[in-house]
Amino acid sequence: MRESAVEQRLARAVRSQGGLTAKHVSPGRAGDPDRLVVVPRPSCPTCGSRCVAGLMELKAPGERPRPLQAKRLQEWAALGLPADWADTPQRVDEVLKGWLIDQSRVAGR
Numbered sequence: 001m002r003e004s005a006v007e008q009r010l011a012r013a014v015r016s017q018g019g020l021t022a023k024h025v026s027p028g029r030a031g032d033p034d035r036l037v038v039v040p041r042p043s044c045p046t047c048g049s050r051c052v053a054g055l056m057e058l059k060a061p062g063e064r065p066r067p068l069q070a071k072r073l074q075e076w077a078a079l080g081l082p083a084d085w086a087d088t089p090q091r092v093d094e095v096l097k098g099w100l101i102d103q104s105r106v107a108g109r
Contacts, residue, residue, distance in 0.1 A: 001088075003060040007035075009089035010056065013096055014039055024055060031068035033057040033076070033083060041100055054082030054099050061087050 014021045019039035026032040033055035040051050055076050057065050065073065065085050076083035082099045086092045 001061050003058055003063075006058050006060070006086060006089060006092060009092045010035060010037070010058065010086070010096075013092055017096075019051075029072075031066070031072040033069070033073060033085070037096075037099075039096065039100065052082065052099050054084070056083070056092075056095065057085035059085060059087040063087055 011021050014037055017039050019037065021038075022036045024033055024036040035056045035058065036053065037056055038051055038053045041049075043050050055073070057069050057073060059065065064070075064087070069085070073083040073085060084095045084098075086095055
């Protein structure tokens with residue numbers, strides 16, 4: 001399986017929930033995650049938000065983020081934005097489920 005298969009799973013899963021995913025490009029900032037993910041959800045009773053947004057780094061099965069990529073995920077998560085990585089279609093589903101349940105998710109596993 002290639003990274004593109006993991007990326008396709010992310011796109012299908014997000015679309016099936018009525019959300020969008022876009023390539024995240026950050027000129028001059030190496031190591032930032034691959035994808036911006038926005039998924040609608042019921043209105044949050046605390047803040048009123050009607051969507052959850054996060055960043056995801058995608059890898060081929062068995063691969064892990066490089067040290068700089070892991071650092072960038074942690075930086076985004078420390079600011080309160082869900083940020084994680086996935087190397088399998090199953091992991092994509094786990095991450096998305098976690099984001100919809102708990103926005104304070106910490107980067108990595």
